[in-house]
Amino acid sequence: MRKIDNKNELLKNIFKNIMIFISKYPVPIMFIIFLIFTVPMSHFTVKYLINELLTRLARNSFLVLSLLLPIMAGMGINFAMVLGAMAGQISLILITDWSIVGIPGFFLAILVSLPIAILLGFLCGYILNRAKGREMVTSMILGFFMNGFYQFIVLYMMGPVIPIKNKLLLLSRGFGIRNAINLQAIRQCIDDFIPITILKTQYDPGIKIPIATFILIALFCFFIIWFKKTKIGQDMRAVGQDRLIAESSGIASDRTRLLSIVISTVLAAIGQIIFLQNVGTLSTYNSHDQTGQFAAASLLVGGATVSSANIGNVFLGVTLFHLMFIVSPMAGKNILGNAQVGEYFRVFVSYGIIAIALVLYSWKRHKEKERERMALRQNTTTPKTKTE
Amino acid sequence: MKENLNNINEKRNFGQALKNFIDVAGWPRIIIGIFLILLFAMTPIAKLRLSTSLSDTLVRVGMNAIMVLALVPMVQSGCGLNFGLPLGFIAGILGAILSIEFNLTGLKGLFSAIGISIPFAVIFGYAYGQLLNRVKGDEMMIATYVGFSSVSLFCIFWLLLPFKSPVMVWGYAGKGLRTTISTQKFWQNSLSDILSLRIGETFYFPTGMFLFFALLCFLIWAFFHTKVGTAMTAVGSNPDYARASGVSVDKMRTLSVVISTVLGAIGIIIYQQSYGFIQIYNGPLYMGFPAVAAILLGGASVHKANIGNVIIGTFLFQGILTMAPSVINSLLQTDMSEIFRIIISMGMILYALTRKTKGNR
Numbered sequence: 001m002r003k004i005d006n007k008n009e010l011l012k013n014i015f016k017n018i019m020i021f022i023s024k025y026p027v028p029i030m031f032i033i034f035l036i037f038t039v040p041m042s043h044f045t046v047k048y049l050i051n052e053l054l055t056r057l058a059r060n061s062f063l064v065l066s067l068l069l070p071i072m073a074g075m076g077i078n079f080a081m082v083l084g085a086m087a088g089q090i091s092l093i094l095i096t097d098w099s100i101v102g103i104p105g106f107f108l109a110i111l112v113s114l115p116i117a118i119l120l121g122f123l124c125g126y127i128l129n130r131a132k133g134r135e136m137v138t139s140m141i142l143g144f145f146m147n148g149f150y151q152f153i154v155l156y157m158m159g160p161v162i163p164i165k166n167k168l169l170l171l172s173r174g175f176g177i178r179n180a181i182n183l184q185a186i187r188q189c190i191d192d193f194i195p196i197t198i199l200k201t202q203y204d205p206g207i208k209i210p211i212a213t214f215i216l217i218a219l220f221c222f223f224i225i226w227f228k229k230t231k232i233g234q235d236m237r238a239v240g241q242d243r244l245i246a247e248s249s250g251i252a253s254d255r256t257r258l259l260s261i262v263i264s265t266v267l268a269a270i271g272q273i274i275f276l277q278n279v280g281t282l283s284t285y286n287s288h289d290q291t292g293q294f295a296a297a298s299l300l301v302g303g304a305t306v307s308s309a310n311i312g313n314v315f316l317g318v319t320l321f322h323l324m325f326i327v328s329p330m331a332g333k334n335i336l337g338n339a340q341v342g343e344y345f346r347v348f349v350s351y352g353i354i355a356i357a358l359v360l361y362s363w364k365r366h367k368e369k370e371r372e373r374m375a376l377r378q379n380t381t382t383p384k385t386k387t388e
Numbered sequence: 389m390k391e392n393l394n395n396i397n398e399k400r401n402f403g404q405a406l407k408n409f410i411d412v413a414g415w416p417r418i419i420i421g422i423f424l425i426l427l428f429a430m431t432p433i434a435k436l437r438l439s440t441s442l443s444d445t446l447v448r449v450g451m452n453a454i455m456v457l458a459l460v461p462m463v464q465s466g467c468g469l470n471f472g473l474p475l476g477f478i479a480g481i482l483g484a485i486l487s488i489e490f491n492l493t494g495l496k497g498l499f500s501a502i503g504i505s506i507p508f509a510v511i512f513g514y515a516y517g518q519l520l521n522r523v524k525g526d527e528m529m530i531a532t533y534v535g536f537s538s539v540s541l542f543c544i545f546w547l548l549l550p551f552k553s554p555v556m557v558w559g560y561a562g563k564g565l566r567t568t569i570s571t572q573k574f575w576q577n578s579l580s581d582i583l584s585l586r587i588g589e590t591f592y593f594p595t596g597m598f599l600f601f602a603l604l605c606f607l608i609w610a611f612f613h614t615k616v617g618t619a620m621t622a623v624g625s626n627p628d629y630a631r632a633s634g635v636s637v638d639k640m641r642t643l644s645v646v647i648s649t650v651l652g653a654i655g656i657i658i659y660q661q662s663y664g665f666i667q668i669y670n671g672p673l674y675m676g677f678p679a680v681a682a683i684l685l686g687g688a689s690v691h692k693a694n695i696g697n698v699i700i701g702t703f704l705f706q707g708i709l710t711m712a713p714s715v716i717n718s719l720l721q722t723d724m725s726e727i728f729r730i731i732i733s734m735g736m737i738l739y740a741l742t743r744k745t746k747g748n749r
Contacts, residue, residue: 130742137471137529138741144677145738148730155727340564341544348540355533362523362530 027357028303031320039323042330049326051207056322057315058191058213059278064295064314065220066267070135071309072228073260074240077296080124080139080261084268085288086150087116092186092273092282093158093177097166101185103193106277109186113269120146121265125258132243136306143292154284177284187280190216213274220267221311236260240307290350297321297350300357307361324349414687416739420704427711434718439591441711448706450580450597451662454604455679456686456702458651463683463693464612465644466624467520469737472531473676475516475538476652479509484657484666485565488574489553495582497575498661505653512538513649517642528690539673546668569666576664597662604651605695611647620644624691655679681705681733684740708732 022029039049063081070078091113095105124142131138158164159175169177191210198207227233238246239253247253272291276282299309302317325346332342410418431438455473462470483505487497516534520527546565551557556569570576582596611617622630623640631637656675660666683693686701709732713725 127738127742134528134741137532138738140529140532141734141737141741144730145734148727148734151727151730152724156722156724336548338547338564341547344540344543344547348537348544351533351537351540355530355537358526358530358533359519359523362526366522366524 025303026360027300027353028316028320031301031324035320035323038327038331041334042327043334044327044330047207049323052326053319053322054207054209055278057318058210059275060295060298060318060322061217061314062220062274063268063271063291064298064318065217065224066264066271067295067299068224068309069236069260070264071304071307072240073236073257074243074307075128075257075260076136076306077299078139078261078264079136079292079296080142081264081268081295082143082288082292083120083124083146084117084265085272085291086146087113087120088269088272089282089288090116092183092276093169093181096181096183096185097164097169099166099185102189105186106189106273109273110270113273114266117266117269118262121262122258124265125261128261129254129257151285179284181282181284183276183280183282186277188278190274191278216274224311232256232259294350297353301353305361306358416685416736417687417704420685420708424704424707424711427715430715434715436714436718437590439588441714443591443593445707445710447592447594447662448710449702450594450601451659452679452682452706453601453698453702454651454655454658456682456698457604457608458648458655459679459683460608460693460695460698461620461644461647463688463691464624465620465641466627467641467644468528468690469680470531470648471528471676471680472516472535473652473679474535474672475512476509476649477656477672477675478538478542479512479649480505480653480656481666481668481672482508483653484660485551485556485569488556488569489551491553493574495575495578498578498657501657502654505657506650509650509653510646513646514642516649517645520645521638521641535676536673539670543669565668567669569668570664571660571666572664575661578661579658580662594662597658600658609695677737678705678729678733681736684736689743690740
């Protein structure tokens with residue numbers, strides 16, 4: 001009798017642990033289950049998938065990493081990282097015009113983007129400090145808003161106000177930048193800086209590993225780990241935990257929040273430059289459109305929430321999300337006979353996953369609040385009933 | 389000494405009055421209003437016909453007004469700005485394409501489109517409302533993503549649903565809906581043309597569309613003066629108080645979301661009947677934002693909105709959007725309408741979100 005009890009208990013415990021695990025990481029689990037079905041349906045070889053994944057990890061990780069600091073400072077996902085992406089793109093247009101090639105071009109692009117990104121970061125931080133409690137929606141709208149300005153600058157100011165010498169960059173009417181710019185000058189210059197290809201055979205291009213890009217990403221990860229331990233990093237976490245308490249213990253919360261946004265914007269600018277040196281062409285008016293979108297979705301797929309995210313989430317998220325990205329057009333074609341369905345599907349997933357993650361987080365927080373309130377209520381009502 | 393004080397007082401009074409006016413009207417409304425008047429005054433310089441410009445503006449006001457009106461219930465019940473309006477648009481599009489599939493034309497087609505879309509809108513709105521009740525405080529962000537994901541989900545359905553009408557499906561494949569579907573042969577302007585006025589060659593006033601809008605405005609106004617409507621406003625202004633006086637907060641919020649979604653569906657159908665095209669796939673993705681910007685420009689905040697805000701806001705917003713690009717276009721020979729639209733609408737929303745209000749700590 002007792003043995004059965006024990007067994008039941010054990011089962012119950014295991015079940016309970018599983019439930020806790022699921023409730024802790026609902027989004028990644030959903031995603032993994034989904035991938036288990038779709039990856040085989042795409043009929044891609046493992047080698048191809050690994051090759052693609054490595055490319056995409058190198059391409060996107062930096063952008064996703066730039067979202068970490070604002071989350072730490074309690075500001076949610078910084079959808080306004082597109083501002084950084086725009087800064088990166090403007091600097092890329094400029095260095096293409098100056099025709100500076102290779103590694104120097106790459107670093108010059110970063111250098112040029114820095115002041116623009118810092119300026120935009122300050123603006124964004126200032127605005128978000130005025131919208132406390134709804135930073136995410138504000139940052140998203142700010143991204144759309146600045147997109148209008150970006151288009152204005154690139155479409156009307158480049159040429160007449162900002163000198164562009166290279167006529168090939170300009171639209172035929174004489175001002176404004178063309179829709180697509182060939183970034184031949186810096187194409188994959190970092191990726192190929194230390195060329196390593198494994199499993200190469202005569203008929204097979206093998207798996208290319210962009211070591212230098214990964215080194216950059218690793219350096220940045222160390223930076224984040226180090227930054228968390230500094231005074232400013234600690235302040236940031238305190239502000240993220242509870243802004244009012246942090247403020248009353250003497251931390252300038254507004255300044256800390258501003259700083260986190262500035263750093264995030266700068267990193268997003270560098271991230272976008274890394275992204276585009278890998279892609280090799282800049283589509284002037286669309287490249288940055290989905291940057292914030294996909295970065296946020298990747299991070300959330302990796303198990304991060306609006307209030308907590310770490311480096312592990314980033315890499316898990318980029319891997320899972322982009323695996324879905326690679327696989328879904330082919331899977332859509334093989335399952336439903338239409339590749340277009342897969343294309344729409346992956347856009348839907350990237351929006352849907354953000355919606356689900358936000359809902360789950362908010363729901364959970366709500367329940368906790370309710371529980372707290374009930375507990376409080378019980379505490380206050382018990383003595384009353386006694387006196388009655 | 390005393391005189392001096394009086395003088396100062398008077399100045400203060402005047403200053404106070406001006407400040408009050410600015411507070412009530414809000415800077416953006418004043419600036420945009422002045423700007424709009426300037427633009428209308430500039431029409432002769434820009435060699436545009438005033439009557440054409442005015443007519444264009446009015447048509448666009450009529451097209452967009454109901455979509456703006458759709459935002460009122462949710463703001464009033466405390467759910468904030470309904471960035472999830474595209475969900476209602478989807479219901480409207482479903483109604484519109486089904487009515488075309490059944491080959492219904494004229495007013496019959498239009499009203500059957502509305503009739504078909506309402507059940508969809510109620511179902512979507514109910515589910516959406518249930519969702520929003522569980523995420524109180526984060527509605528706006530989640531609403532945005534509910535809108536985005538529903539639009540992109542329906543992109544798949546537009547491809548796969550078995551529609552047959554040759555006007556709507558791609559010619560060569562014989563399946564999958566086109567990205568834009570013309571309503572010209574079915575019910576374009578069927579509502580606008582009722583009692584419509586034509587003065588001279590260029591001035592056209594879509595009376596029917598405005599009458600319909602007025603009817604809906606009246607219904608919403610009347611609704612907010614019934615018992616249920618008052619309860620809804622109470623939920624928006626103070627949920628705890630509302631709960632204490634026996635109002636079910638969640639029920640009221642759900643109802644407001646359903647009304648908003650239904651109005652969104654009707655709104656997009658009216659838009660399509662005037663515009664002449666049904667835009668599907670990613671068409672409705674960003675269409676909620678101009679509506680939000682319009683109501684904010686009309687003086688609404690994240691917490692308060694009324695019919696007056698809708699009318700003033702739609703007129704100012706659509707006026708600017710019609711006039712500014714055409715004036716700029718004829719003066720500078722460049723088309724900046726898209727950029728202008730983005731900057732004005734997003735700037736307005738940004739202004740409202742960053743304004744210090746009582747709900748904002």
